[in-house]
Structures are given as C-alpha cells and as structure tokens.
Amino acid sequence: MLVIKNLNTYYGQVHVLKNVSLHLREGEIVALIGANGAGKTTLLNTVSGITPARSGIVSYRGLPVQDLPPHRIVGLGVSQVPEGRQVFKPLVVEENLELGAYLLHRNKEGKEEAKKNLQMVYELFPVLAERRRQPAGTLSGGEQQMLAVGRALMAGPRLLLLDEPSMGLAPLIVQEIFRVIRSLVEERKTTILIVEQNAKAALNLADRGYVLDTGKIIMEGAASDLLVNRDVQRAYLGRDKKEIWER
Amino acid sequence: MEAFGEIFQYILSGFSTGAIYALIGFGFAVIYNSTGIINFAQGEFVMLGGLATIFFINMNFPLPVSVIFAIATATLTGVVFERLAIRPLKNATPLNLVLITIGASILIRGGAMLMWGKDTHVLPSFSGSDPIYIADATILPQHLWIFSITVLIIAASRMFFNRSITGKAMRACAYNREAAGLVGIDVKKMVLFSFIISSAIGSLAGIIIAPLTMSSYDVGVMLGLKGFCAAIIGGMSNGAGTVIGGLLLGILESLGAGFISASYKDAIAFIILLLILFFRPEGIFRKDETERV
Numbered sequence: 331m332l333v334i335k336n337l338n339t340y341y342g343q344v345h346v347l348k349n350v351s352l353h354l355r356e357g358e359i360v361a362l363i364g365a366n367g368a369g370k371t372t373l374l375n376t377v378s379g380i381t382p383a384r385s386g387i388v389s390y391r392g393l394p395v396q397d398l399p400p401h402r403i404v405g406l407g408v409s410q411v412p413e414g415r416q417v418f419k420p421l422v423v424e425e426n427l428e429l430g431a432y433l434l435h436r437n438k439e440g441k442e443e444a445k446k447n448l449q450m451v452y453e454l455f456p457v458l459a460e461r462r463r464q465p466a467g468t469l470s471g472g473e474q475q476m477l478a479v480g481r482a483l484m485a486g487p488r489l490l491l492l493d494e495p496s497m498g499l500a501p502l503i504v505q506e507i508f509r510v511i512r513s514l515v516e517e518r519k520t521t522i523l524i525v526e527q528n529a530k531a532a533l534n535l536a537d538r539g540y541v542l543d544t545g546k547i548i549m550e551g552a553a554s555d556l557l558v559n560r561d562v563q564r565a566y567l568g569r570d571k572k573e574i575w576e577r
Numbered sequence: 578m579e580a581f582g583e584i585f586q587y588i589l590s591g592f593s594t595g596a597i598y599a600l601i602g603f604g605f606a607v608i609y610n611s612t613g614i615i616n617f618a619q620g621e622f623v624m625l626g627g628l629a630t631i632f633f634i635n636m637n638f639p640l641p642v643s644v645i646f647a648i649a650t651a652t653l654t655g656v657v658f659e660r661l662a663i664r665p666l667k668n669a670t671p672l673n674l675v676l677i678t679i680g681a682s683i684l685i686r687g688g689a690m691l692m693w694g695k696d697t698h699v700l701p702s703f704s705g706s707d708p709i710y711i712a713d714a715t716i717l718p719q720h721l722w723i724f725s726i727t728v729l730i731i732a733a734s735r736m737f738f739n740r741s742i743t744g745k746a747m748r749a750c751a752y753n754r755e756a757a758g759l760v761g762i763d764v765k766k767m768v769l770f771s772f773i774i775s776s777a778i779g780s781l782a783g784i785i786i787a788p789l790t791m792s793s794y795d796v797g798v799m800l801g802l803k804g805f806c807a808a809i810i811g812g813m814s815n816g817a818g819t820v821i822g823g824l825l826l827g828i829l830e831s832l833g834a835g836f837i838s839a840s841y842k843d844a845i846a847f848i849i850l851l852l853i854l855f856f857r858p859e860g861i862f863r864k865d866e867t868e869r870v
C-alpha cells in the first residue's frame with residue numbers, strides 16, 4: 331500500500347532522514363518507534379507532503395507521491411493526525427470536523443458521505459457530539475486529541491498516519507483512542523502507521539514495527555519479536571534503565 | 578442645542594468616512610490573517626475602484642455596469658499581484674514582504690498615473706445630491722449608499738467566513754496553515770482567495786466614496802493608511818474589531834477637523850497609530866486567540 335524507498339529529507343543543511351525504506355501492506359498496523367529527535371515526525375510529514383524529500387521515492391498504491399502538495403495527498407486517501415493535535419482552536423468542534431472532510435464538499439455524494447462520517451465520528455467519540463458548538467481551543471487535551479483523530483477520519487482515509495496520539499494523555503483516554511484505532515482496522519480495513527513515545531503500547535497494538543535511530547531504520551520485524559528484543563527493551567521499553575535506577 | 582446639532586453632524590459624516598476606513602481595513606485583515614502579510618498595496622485597490630468606475634462611465638457604460646467592471650479590474654490586479662509577487666516567494670523575511678507590497682503599490686499607482694494622468698476626476702453621486710435632513714443635521718444620499726453597502730459587505734463576509742466551507746477553510750488556514758494542508762485544503766488557493774476578497778472589497782470602498790472625495794491616482798496612499806489604522810485598532814481581526822476601529826477613526830477625525838482644525842484631520846490617524854503601536858500593539862478590540870478571525 332505504502333512503499334518508501336531510500337528516502338532522504340533535509341532541513342536546510344541538516345540531514346534528518348537517511349536512506350529510509352519501509353513499507354505497509356493493506357490493512358496492517360505498523361508502529362514506528364525511536365527516541366526524541368530521531369526523525370519520526372519528519373518521516374510522517376514527508377509522506378504527507380509537508381516536508382519535501384530531497385531524494386528517494388514515496389509510493390502510495392503504486393503512485394509516486396513524493397512531489398505532491400499536502401492537499402493532493404489527502405485527496406488520495408492518506409490522512410495524518412499531527413503531533414500535538416493541531417486542531418483549529420478558534421473554530422468550533424463541528425467546524426473542525428467538517429473541515430476534515432473538506433475535499434468531500436466538492437460534490438453532492440461527497441457531502442452525503444461527510445454527513446455519514448460525522449455521525450460515525452460522533453459515535454466513536456460521543457464527547458465530541460456534546461461539545462460540537464464549543465471552540466476547539468476550549469476542549470481538554472484528551473478531547474482535542476479525539477478531535478484530531480476524528481478530523482482525520484472525516485476524510486474517510488485508507489491510510490492513517492498517527493503521530494504520538496497518546497502524548498500527555500491519561501491511560502484511560504489512551505485506551506479509548508487505541509480502541510478506536512483497532513475498530514478502524516477491523517471495520518474499515520484502514521491501514522495505520524503509528525508513531526509512539528509509548529513504544530510498548532504501540533507494539534502491542536501493531537502487527538509490525540520499525541525502529542528509527544537518528545534518521546536511520548536500524549531494526550524492523552514483527553511487533554511481537556521487537557517487544558521481546560533485548561536491544562529494543564533496553565533502548566525504548568525502559569527495562570534496564572529501571573534496573574540501573576534501582577541499584 | 579446648537580452645539581449638539583453640530584456634534585451630531587460631525588458624527589454622522591464621521592460615520593460614513595469611518596465605514597469606508599472599516600472596509601479598507603477589512604481588506605488588510607483578510608490578507609493578513611491568511612498570509613501574515615500586511616499588504617501596503619491595499620490602498621491602490623481603493624484608488625483603482627474609483628478611477629476605473631469613472632473611466633467606464635466616461636465610456637458611456639451605465640453606473641452599475643461600470644461598478645462591476647471596476648471591481649473586476651481591481652480584482653484582476655489583485656490576482657496578478659498575488660500570482661507574480663506573492664506566490665513565487667519562499668522564505669521571504671517580513672521586511673522583504675513589506676518592501677514587495679510597497680513596490681507593488683508604487684507600480685500600480687504609476688500605472689494609474691500613466692493611464693489617467695495626475696488630474697482629479699469626479700464620479701457623480703449615485704442618486705443625486707439633495708441633502709436629507711435628520712434632526713438638525715444633514716446627510717447626502719451618497720452617505721446612505723455608503724452605510725448600506727458597508728453593512729451589506731460586512732454581513733455578507735460574516736456569512737461567508739462563518740457558514741461556507743471555503744470561508745471556514747480560510748479561517749483554518751489563518752490559524753494553522755500546516756494543519757490546513759493536512760485536511761486537504763489547498764493553502765495557496767486560499768491565499769489567492771484572500772487577495773480576491775480584499776481587492777474586491779477595497780475597490781468597492783473606493784467606488785462608494787469617490788463621489789464625495791474626488792479621485793486621482795494618489796488617493797490610495799492616504800486611504801490605505803487610514804484603513805490600516807482601522808485594522809490596527811481592531812487588532813487585525815476580520816470581524817467587528819475592524820469595523821469599530823474604522824468608525825472610531827472616522828468620528829475622531831471628523832470631530833477633530835470640526836473642533837480643532839481641518840488641517841489636523843490626517844494627523845489624527847497617525848497619532849492613533851503611534852499610540853496604539855506604543856501601548857497596545859495587539860489592538861484595542863482584539864479578542865483572545867480563540868476569536869481571531
């Protein structure tokens with residue numbers, strides 16, 4: 331579904347993604363883990379067309395998309411839930427959701443679909459329905475995260491890119507969001523690429539995983555294998571750290 | 578009673594120039610909110626509106642047709658400006674942007690001067706100039722045109738920004754361009770729209786005030802500055818703030834001209850501008866972030 335080959339991305343002179351290659355099969359959940367500053371957000375933004383690639387290929391369903399602007403990529407069925415939510419704070423909840431289906435508003439069938447999607451999002455996150463007339467900036471952090479996820483779902487994406495959806499949230503809300511992600515895969519066959527600080531939770535959810543370290547993919551494999559891999563445990567699951575701390 | 582009538586008269590005429598300032602300021606705010614650019618060429622659209630209407634009327638088109646043609650001329654200028662000067666820019670510094678819009682304004686003004694010369698031109702009032710008496714004061718029919726068109730434009734743009742999906746997309750862009758792109762909004766198109774809207778509104782302002790002020794190639798400088806002042810008072814909001822800012826400026830000017838001296842009239846806008854930039858750079862009527870647009 332998504333194939334990334336030898337991708338290189340720079341911020342000015344700074345080489346952030348170094349020959350990154352990865353792929354996602356249809357209906358798969360793939361976790362991307364790595365330390366702060368490894369380049370995870372950059373990778374998602376390159377796929378979404380926000381941060382242009384210097385070289386390499388991003389191909390979505392056989393189509394090279396690395397030179398397309400963000401709105402075209404959304405139009406192809408790839409939506410992103412950006413890091414830090416990035417909801418439109420001055421706009422009310424329902425306007426945020428409507429804009430999630432912005433591209434569907436071009437024709438009548440699309441508008442119908444947008445209405446259906448709105449109902450679906452309200453069913454997934456009932457609290458958003460309660461707050462529909464409230465400016466998004468007045469929502470709590472967890473509610474804003476739900477809104478960010480809901481907004482991305484409004485477009486009816488086939489591929490969903492999630493950037494740290496659990497950041498700063500209480501465990502209960504994290505569970506809520508992960509439940510929605512699981513149901514998307516089961517009911518809508520959505521393919522998911524999820525970036526997480528909480529590597530354990532992400533790997534538990536995912537089928538496969540990649541480990542990104544200072545811009546390079548240093549490991550990949552089945553999520554269950556990565557979960558028990560000693561290097562991964564030491565670096566990202568915080569096993570040995572705790573032992574050192576205890577000594 | 579005499580003094581009261583006088584004040585009432587000043588307020589009435591201040592209201593109508595203030596409405597014009599509000600419309601011009603609105604143009605500043607629309608572009609600022611979608612691009613972060615302060616478009617110092619805004620006044621030139623106002624000038625183009627007036628002069629182009631006179632031009633088409635002199636070609637024997639009826640007034641309504643001339644008005645439409647004039648708005649189209651100014652809007653086209655706005656589109657060309659956006660395409661040639663704004664869209665190709667990447668990573669321009671704010672200073673570069675200011676210089677570019679000032680350059681564009683000089684260019685448009687120069688073009689108008691070549692086309693229409695340095696003389697002043699007169700646009701006849703839309704429906705005569707028999708004064709209308711209200712209590713002790715009088716107003717002209719043109720004032721009524723100004724009030725009603727301003728109210729109409731403000732109401733229409735409120736509808737547009739709050740109801741239509743494109744208007745909402747423009748507000749989203751104003752708040753967070755990157756996130757707007759991520760929901761499928763073509764950010765560049767929204768920038769173009771904002772130039773279309775503000776050049777159209779600016780030219781309309783120029784058209785409805787032309788019968789009261791005369792038009793020449795350089796009227797855009799001062800009117801643009803007043804509109805900028807209105808927008809600054811309103812905290813660059815494309816909502817009520819700028820309207821209030823414009824009205825306030827218009828009334829203060831008119832009272833100042835009446836009670837102090839007409840020669841200080843233009844200084845009032847500068848003084849307000851300086852005071853605000855010193856003491857409240859965020860504007861007087863700016864609500865907090867959640868009501869930015």
Ligand SMILES: Nc1ncnc2c1ncn2[C@@H]1O[C@H](COP(=O)(O)OP(=O)(O)OP(=O)(O)O)[C@@H](O)[C@H]1O
Binds near residue numbers: 346369
């Ligand atoms: N806009 C930018 N301009 C310059 N450098 C940037 C920019 N964005 C990110 N970087 C740099 O690129 C590197 C990768 O950043 P990125 O945000 O992709 O990391 P990340 O893996 O998402 O980290 P985190 O887990 O903290 O979100 C970092 O060193 C960062 O400082």
Ligand SMILES: [Mg+2]
Binds near residue numbers: 370371372413493
């Ligand atoms: Mg990140």
